[in-house]
Amino acid sequence: xxxxxxxxxxxxxxxxxxxxxxxxxxxxxxxxxxxxxxxxxxxxxxxxxxxxxxxxxxxxxxxxxxxxxxxxxxxxxxxxxxxxxxxxxxxxxxxxxxxxxxxxxxxxxxxxxxxxxxxxxxxxxxxxxxxxxxxxxxxxxxxxxxxxxxxxxxxxxxxxxxxxxxxxxxxxxxxxxxxxxxxxxxxxxxxxxxxxxxxxxxxxxxxxxxxxxxxxxxxxxxxxxxxxxxxxxxxxxxxxxxxxxxxxxxxxxxxxxxxxxxxxxxxxxxxxxxxxxxxxxxxxxxxxxxxxxxxxxxxxxxxxxxxxxxxxxxxxxxxxxxxxxxxxxxxxxxxxxxxxxxxxxxxxxxxxxxxxxxxxxxxxxxxxxxxxxxxxxxxxxxxxxxxxxxxxxxxxxxxxxxxxxxxxxxxxxxxxxxxxxxxxxxxxxxxxxxxxxxxxxxxxxxxxxxxxxxxxxxxxxxxxxxxxxxxxxxxxxxxxxxxxxxxxxxxxxxxxxxxxxxxxxxxxxxxxxxxxxxxxxxxxxxxxxxxxxxxxxxxxxxxxxxxxxxxxxxxxxxxxxxxxxxxxxxxxxxxxxxxxxxxxxxxxxxxxxxxxxxxxxxxxxxxxxxxxxxxxxxxxxxxxxxxxxxxxxxxxxxxxxxxxxxxxxxxxxxxxxxxxxxxxxxxxxxxxxxxxxxxxxxxxxxxxxxxxxxxxxxxxxxxxxxxxxxxxxxxxxxxxxxxxxxxxxxxxxxxxxxxxxxxxxxxxxxx
Amino acid sequence: xxxxxxxxxxxxxxxxxxxxxxxxxxxxxxxxxxxxxxxxxxxxxxxxxxxxxxxxxxxxxxxxxxxxxxxxxxxxxxxxxxxxxxxxxxxxxxxxxxxxxxxxxxxxxxxxxxxxxxxxxxxxxxxxxxxxxxxxxxxxxxxxxxxxxxxxxxxxxx
Amino acid sequence: xxxxxxxxxxxxxxxxxxxxxxxxxxxxxxxxxxxxxxxxxxxxxxxxxxxxxxxxxxxxxxxxxxxxxxxxxxxxxxxxx
Numbered sequence: 001x002x003x004x005x006x007x008x009x010x011x012x013x014x015x016x017x018x019x020x021x022x023x024x025x026x027x028x029x030x031x032x033x034x035x036x037x038x039x040x041x042x043x044x045x046x047x048x049x050x051x052x053x054x055x056x057x058x059x060x061x062x063x064x065x066x067x068x069x070x071x072x073x074x075x076x077x078x079x080x081x082x083x084x085x086x087x088x089x090x091x092x093x094x095x096x097x098x099x100x101x102x103x104x105x106x107x108x109x110x111x112x113x114x115x116x117x118x119x120x121x122x123x124x125x126x127x128x129x130x131x132x133x134x135x136x137x138x139x140x141x142x143x144x145x146x147x148x149x150x151x152x153x154x155x156x157x158x159x160x161x162x163x164x165x166x167x168x169x170x171x172x173x174x175x176x177x178x179x180x181x182x183x184x185x186x187x188x189x190x191x192x193x194x195x196x197x198x199x200x201x202x203x204x205x206x207x208x209x210x211x212x213x214x215x216x217x218x219x220x221x222x223x224x225x226x227x228x229x230x231x232x233x234x235x236x237x238x239x240x241x242x243x244x245x246x247x248x249x250x251x252x253x254x255x256x257x258x259x260x261x262x263x264x265x266x267x268x269x270x271x272x273x274x275x276x277x278x279x280x281x282x283x284x285x286x287x288x289x290x291x292x293x294x295x296x297x298x299x300x301x302x303x304x305x306x307x308x309x310x311x312x313x314x315x316x317x318x319x320x321x322x323x324x325x326x327x328x329x330x331x332x333x334x335x336x337x338x339x340x341x342x343x344x345x346x347x348x349x350x351x352x353x354x355x356x357x358x359x360x361x362x363x364x365x366x367x368x369x370x371x372x373x374x375x376x377x378x379x380x381x382x383x384x385x386x387x388x389x390x391x392x393x394x395x396x397x398x399x400x401x402x403x404x405x406x407x408x409x410x411x412x413x414x415x416x417x418x419x420x421x422x423x424x425x426x427x428x429x430x431x432x433x434x435x436x437x438x439x440x441x442x443x444x445x446x447x448x449x450x451x452x453x454x455x456x457x458x459x460x461x462x463x464x465x466x467x468x469x470x471x472x473x474x475x476x477x478x479x480x481x482x483x484x485x486x487x488x489x490x491x492x493x494x495x496x497x498x499x500x501x502x503x504x505x506x507x508x509x510x511x512x513x514x515x516x517x518x519x520x521x522x523x524x525x526x527x528x529x530x531x532x533x534x535x536x537x538x539x540x541x542x543x544x545x546x547x548x549x550x551x552x553x554x555x556x557x558x559x560x561x562x563x564x565x566x567x568x569x570x571x572x573x574x575x576x577x578x579x580x581x582x583x584x585x586x587x588x589x590x591x592x593x594x595x596x597x598x599x600x601x602x603x604x605x606x607x608x609x610x611x612x613x614x615x616x617x618x619x620x621x622x623x624x625x626x627x628x629x630x631x632x633x634x635x636x637x638x639x640x641x642x643x644x645x646x647x648x649x650x651x652x653x654x655x656x657x658x659x660x661x662x663x664x665x666x667x668x669x670x671x672x673x674x675x676x677x678x679x680x681x682x683x684x685x686x687x688x689x690x691x692x693x694x695x696x697x698x699x700x701x702x703x704x705x706x707x708x709x710x711x712x713x714x715x716x717x718x719x720x721x722x723x724x725x726x727x728x729x730x731x732x733x734x735x736x737x738x739x740x741x742x743x744x745x746x747x748x749x750x751x
Numbered sequence: 752x753x754x755x756x757x758x759x760x761x762x763x764x765x766x767x768x769x770x771x772x773x774x775x776x777x778x779x780x781x782x783x784x785x786x787x788x789x790x791x792x793x794x795x796x797x798x799x800x801x802x803x804x805x806x807x808x809x810x811x812x813x814x815x816x817x818x819x820x821x822x823x824x825x826x827x828x829x830x831x832x833x834x835x836x837x838x839x840x841x842x843x844x845x846x847x848x849x850x851x852x853x854x855x856x857x858x859x860x861x862x863x864x865x866x867x868x869x870x871x872x873x874x875x876x877x878x879x880x881x882x883x884x885x886x887x888x889x890x891x892x893x894x895x896x897x898x899x900x901x902x903x904x905x906x907x908x909x
Numbered sequence: 910x911x912x913x914x915x916x917x918x919x920x921x922x923x924x925x926x927x928x929x930x931x932x933x934x935x936x937x938x939x940x941x942x943x944x945x946x947x948x949x950x951x952x953x954x955x956x957x958x959x960x961x962x963x964x965x966x967x968x969x970x971x972x973x974x975x976x977x978x979x980x981x982x983x984x985x986x987x988x989x990x
Contacts, residue, residue: 601966
């Protein structure tokens, strides 16, 4: 596209300031419309019938009594959603998850759905659907699922990545291996070795807004979908593919989104809503209850991880080895593989090996959760690294600095690193005042480091200059938490105009070209690149208009501070503002705009180090977080308030994961705590102020040096908190969450 | 099953509506009256996204029946600003970047308003415990607490 | 000619070689030639692949050239959350 994304060192006027966000007023007045805030005339209400069994064969479904109920307009089952996936494994898994086919695989798996004139009728209709199940033995624990006598979810799973291919089916869908060097020799050379198994329980992204959509399919095949999503273009493609609809006839509008964190990058009930609308010939509104969100959307993996690390007495790691077992729910995915990739990525290792095993269990289909798979691996590795440092009598930060990866290091997952910021964040942690603060009784301090990739992706932006000189910026990446403010700053910066003269909006699938979803910390990174490109294209147009007005070549026109200026001798010092040029645009060639369609690629990584102080009550096992600091590399913080917000939010989720959050299953394989009362996320009184330090090591692949920041901050907290708790309690905690019963058990064992 | 007729006051206005016996005040606000500012995050009174003030007391509207609104005074997020003039809490939330996705924000604003009407000079601890019934998953609460502190200071000085 | 590292899951599909030599100017040609030499790579490539050049991950830009002597690595196309 002719756009050069390489870093251009510059002084900023707008970028780096902290103005008010443009969507703020709507959100503080309750006017902003989220997924469930939209209604269409004549809409029906949908409800989904879900399996009460963890594992069962569906022997029959009879929907006739439900269909006969007055007020019911459509009932769908898998029969209404035929398999059009053409053998594509991942698409078939999505289809089967949206609506069970011949088997149900978890408590909450959708079996049928109804659309009726009101909620009361829909609920009554569910009770009239007769389903007979042949209940099968189930398995929910990741280690138990690997046992020789474990109940099998499928009879055709022969572990991929194993040579020779296994002859019997199992629950281990795939095996992957990474590493280099000779770990046996490395361990032989080690003077101290730490070896331990770590477990993390399943958690949910916990967004406050349940999944909600309104689907409307017309008889001619055109359709609309209003939905809270992290990727309306991706949803459009997926829904169209699953339902055999023409993608160009499906218009998806993204509502404001009430949290996603990866859980709204996948479809759950949206294809079902479209199927109901198609059958009923009326719009259908489908809102998941909180119970359904926990049972039937996409929590993260539960894991069981073996780590072994050896070092010499002067603190150099000689070998590192990890085996990671991750649960993916009923169908295979690549969660363990990703965990295996990220495990030792912060370190410069001569001998390293990681093995990832994807394990199938009777739980909901795992989905991405903010730096997916990395937090659990970091928990295990950073805990082991801490233990190793302690055994060596070394300061934990110093030990990490001594072994940290840098430019030119061969990463444990294969590629050689370019410029990376792990060293600077560790050094900043060492120097931070938090490290010097005194600790009280029963208190302990822990730290950990971590990283996540940043992705680019397909990105389109339309920048239109209005007749009054203001600018409208249409982007396609969903704004999860302030991106419109950041992008407005970027447009203001490029054009040299005031921030409040720019208005950013999120366009729908019919009005803008394809945009990848908001994941991979790509929202601000990629959309800002496209915004810069679009702004420069608009500037080119405005220089041409000025040149035309003055009758001089466009090469003699420069753009400065929101003005076109003539530099030709004899033309004097003419200048036209963006407002002047826009006002005359009707006579100079028409409306002024800049577009950009690009693939933002070559994004880097973002490293972070966290420091945590906790107080553990030895009588109750209750833990209080006393102080918390996040130090993370942002490349260039476009809007520092919202960068800080990402750091604090990720840390809070990690703290909850470390101390309280877990899926609890009964012996019957049913989820016992599908609600916010017993699935305990951090509340306001649980946390202290969360201090943040933004480092800015420019990303060479972005004009302003921007790095994506949204995910990395959830990677270090599990280990930072575990190290702090272990130090406070005087015993190593290796099972997350470290809820009071687990801490008390560990204290009891200690003596 | 016949609907129940209810007469109440919402944000200072007289309002009449019909509702079923099993509808919550939240259902009524959102589905009958089109007031979608109050959000349903859980339906079981655990998240506070549906916070409203009933006769001066902050409650989860998902735990109040629509019929219970009879004769009472209800305040929702829609009534927090005075026409075009935002409430100091609303202004401070924006200034302090105390919202990211914003879905919990109406609940926090209503609950904070009730706090400052009860206690105009709350300590950080008092703020945190008062707001412990409002869940936020995006911010980690830091900027929310700062916004409430700043709004309280401004309101005291006014 | 570039030497290309393959991520763990691909190695068994490429004759158990962790590194292979490929003559290719850009990513598009690299992927095409890898599949020509090892047809078993088609399925994982269809599921999603990324190429790392000198430490920078490219997920979409198949026109990216492979400089002489560059460190090239093929890995699974990751998604975030």
